[in-house]
Amino acid sequence: MLELPKYIRDEIKEISALAFGLLDCKGVVRMDFLYNNDTEELFLSEINSIPGSLSNFMFKHKTFADLIDEVAVIYE
Numbered sequence: 001m002l003e004l005p006k007y008i009r010d011e012i013k014e015i016s017a018l019a020f021g022l023l024d025c026k027g028v029v030r031m032d033f034l035y036n037n038d039t040e041e042l043f044l045s046e047i048n049s050i051p052g053s054l055s056n057f058m059f060k061h062k063t064f065a066d067l068i069d070e071v072a073v074i075y076e
Contacts, residue, residue, distance in 0.1 A: 011042055
């Protein structure tokens, strides 16, 4: 798995929190981002509800506890 630099992860977290609030999102959502290596621009591509069409694929073979542990790592 590709490890993103901390400054990009921090920018993703900041944009995600801002978009979540501005769009009055509720519950759990998945936000997709695109990154242009040449210009170093980050784009919020789309926001998807969970569960969505990929929820079974994304969370297959994971317990609720495993999911919470993964989300907690993202927000450390």
